[in-house]
Amino acid sequence: xxxxxxxxxxxxPFEWVxxxxxxxxxxxxxxxxHLIACGFDIEETFKKYSDxxxxxxxxxxxxxxxxxxxxxxxxxxxxSVVKILKRFTGIVSLEVFSYDHLEVSxxxxxxxxxxxxxxR
Numbered sequence: 001x002x003x004x005x006x007x008x009x010x011x012x013p014f015e016w017v018x019x020x021x022x023x024x025x026x027x028x029x030x031x032x033x034h035l036i037a038c039g040f041d042i043e044e045t046f047k048k049y050s051d052x053x054x055x056x057x058x059x060x061x062x063x064x065x066x067x068x069x070x071x072x073x074x075x076x077x078x079x080s081v082v083k084i085l086k087r088f089t090g091i092v093s094l095e096v097f098s099y100d101h102l103e104v105s106x107x108x109x110x111x112x113x114x115x116x117x118x119x120r
Contacts, residue, residue, distance in 0.1 A: 006054055011038050014045065021052065031057035032081055033066045033095070036073070042080050046088075055091040056084075060105070067097050069104035082116045 007021055008029040021028065028049050034057075035042050046053065058081065060072030073081070085092060094105050 008057065009034050009040075009045070013040075014049070026052070027054035028052045029055040029057060031059075031095070032077075033057065033059040033061045033073075036061045036077060037066050042077060042084070046084050050088075053088070053090060055093060056088060057093050057095040058105075058109075059095040060101075067095055067101075069096060069101040069108065070094070071104055071108040078112055079116070082112050085113075086116070 005024075006027040006029045007017055009031055011034065020026070030045060030049060030053050032042055035045055058070065059066060060068040060070050061074065062068060062072040065072075070078075094102060094109075096102050096105055
């Protein structure tokens with residue numbers, strides 16, 4: 001799987017680009033925030049495309065805003081995110097655009113990670 005060329009999901013059903021991905025043997029960048037903003041299922045998308053996924057973009061989503069701190073990620077979805085991250089071996093990019101959002105996101109992710117580890 002080429003790591004230098006990947007297709008990211010945006011605001012359309014990802015199935016629309018499956019043939020291009022297959023024909024060009026591209027990897028995939030799954031943006032969890034975009035999936036949430038568009039109403040797509042995180043776990044189903046990851047399950048379907050995990051074998052081609054080389055990078056995950058992670059950022060908060062709230063109302064019409066995205067690329068904000070992770071504490072703005074829907075609470076009912078964060079468990080799925082942590083579950084996926086615990087088995088994913090590729091790159092995870094916190095796609096936030098300010099230091100403040102990065103700092104909050106790192107603390108939030110650490111708390112979620114610890115909570116999930118304590119449940120075992």
